[in-house]
Amino acid sequence: MERVAVSFNLCQPGRGASCGACCGLYNFRDHSRAALTERLAEQTSRMRAVPREPEAWRAAARELLESRREAPLFPAVRVCPLLGFLDEEQRQVGCLGHPKVADGVDLRDCGVYRASICETFTCPSYGWLEDAQARLVQAACPDWYLYGLVITDVEFVRGCLRLIERELGGPLRLEQWVGRPEVLEAARRLFALKETAVERASHAPIFGRFTPDTEGEPVSRTINYARLGVRAAPEDDVVLCLGYDAGDAPTLLAARERVQLHVRAAARALSD
Numbered sequence: 724m725e726r727v728a729v730s731f732n733l734c735q736p737g738r739g740a741s742c743g744a745c746c747g748l749y750n751f752r753d754h755s756r757a758a759l760t761e762r763l764a765e766q767t768s769r770m771r772a773v774p775r776e777p778e779a780w781r782a783a784a785r786e787l788l789e790s791r792r793e794a795p796l797f798p799a800v801r802v803c804p805l806l807g808f809l810d811e812e813q814r815q816v817g818c819l820g821h822p823k824v825a826d827g828v829d830l831r832d833c834g835v836y837r838a839s840i841c842e843t844f845t846c847p848s849y850g851w852l853e854d855a856q857a858r859l860v861q862a863a864c865p866d867w868y869l870y871g872l873v874i875t876d877v878e879f880v881r882g883c884l885r886l887i888e889r890e891l892g893g894p895l896r897l898e899q900w901v902g903r904p905e906v907l908e909a910a911r912r913l914f915a916l917k918e919t920a921v922e923r924a925s926h927a928p929i930f931g932r933f934t935p936d937t938e939g940e941p942v943s944r945t946i947n948y949a950r951l952g953v954r955a956a957p958e959d960d961v962v963l964c965l966g967y968d969a970g971d972a973p974t975l976l977a978a979r980e981r982v983q984l985h986v987r988a989a990a991r992a993l994s995d
């Protein structure tokens with residue numbers, strides 16, 4: 724079947740979904756919803772109080788950077804203080820310095836990149852996800868925290884869908900998911916393991932599949948099967964993407980079981 728590239732704006736697709744991952748949103752050991760909500764709320768209230776002119780914004784952005792209590796998990800990846808909530812209800816994350824947000828003034832040069840980079844950057848998900856996969860993530864994850872975690876993890880999305888296909892014994896037609904609330908709910912629960920899966924170390928130097936190398940760059944983690952005395956299993960890519968530190972066999976087996984339960988539930992919802 725011909726691959727259909729992503730045809731919509733992944734960054735701000737609407738219907739509850741929005742993303743700030745490439746602005747450094749999750750780049751901390753503690754990237755829990757509570758910690759990120761607090762940081763975004765602080766950045767929003769600080770920047771919204773500053774007159775919309777570059778010198779004042781640069782000074783306020785510098786202050787926010789200097790007052791940050793936690794260092795980035797990947798020092799090589801920048802964390803921008805201009806990221807915030809775009810609405811009062813704290814449901815949409817986005818750039819406070821974007822001209823559409825800042826009354827027509829472009830203040831993005833006051834962040835950690837030049838405005839021209841912010842304007843033109845697209846992350847690998849634009850090229851690697853298929854349109855139907857991206858639409859499924861948007862429909863199943865209508866909230867800023869979960870959507871950003873999932874839409875930027877192509878390996879996780881593909882891995883989850885592969886496991887469901889395996890369970891069903893045939894290829895998925897993703898168009899059939901959208902518009903079926905019970906199926907979307909099962910997909911949401913599977914994707915939401917990114918937030919809800921237990922037995923993970925909350926402050927480990929781990930973000931999904933990645934850990935920092937000696938230069939602070941993200942490197943992909945692997946499982947040392949020989950040391951654990953277990954064979955590889957189809958769930959393991961998803962287990963790693965969920966951020967499990969599979970350092971012992973019981974943790975790995977429990978994580979696989981958790982993934983399997985959610986995959987079976989999604990397959991069941993699809994078959995009903």
Ligand code: SF4
Nearest residue numbers: 733734742744745846
């Ligand atoms: S990580 Fe990708 S989807 Fe998210 S805001 Fe950046 S470019 Fe957009």
Ligand code: SF4
Nearest residue numbers: 746803806818834841
């Ligand atoms: S200035 Fe650029 S990096 Fe900073 S929040 Fe805005 S878009 Fe993201």
